Amino acid sequence: MHLSLPESIETYFAVSNGAEIARLSGCFSADAIVIDEGHTHRGLQAITSWQHDARQKFSYFVELLHVERDNQRVTVLTRVAGEFPGSPVQLNHVFQLADNRIRSLEIR
Secondary structure, rough: OOOOOOOHHHHHHHOOOOOOHHHHOOOEEEEEEEEEEEEEEEOOOHHHHHHHHHHHOEEEEEEEEEEEEEEEEEEEEEEEEEEEOOOOOOEEEEEEEEOOOEEEEEOO
């Protein structure tokens, strides 16, 4: 299934599913924040490290299930499956956009 998403969010999910991590610089603002598993990652360097560490720990694939939009807020329901405890899980990725880039992402 293909869901219509802003380019920055499509790029984020492409990276999550194995595309080159360097592409994150094109989808996040320089001062972006990611909140995942109770940890806050601030700035592009921290976000890049977070994504790199996730790839090193686990093999996984993110399937997009549903999208909801509310102005600059986009919530994507996903199924994440792979080699990690509790797989598969359904997660909401809540994005806040600014100037067509991801300003914040909370995964819950």
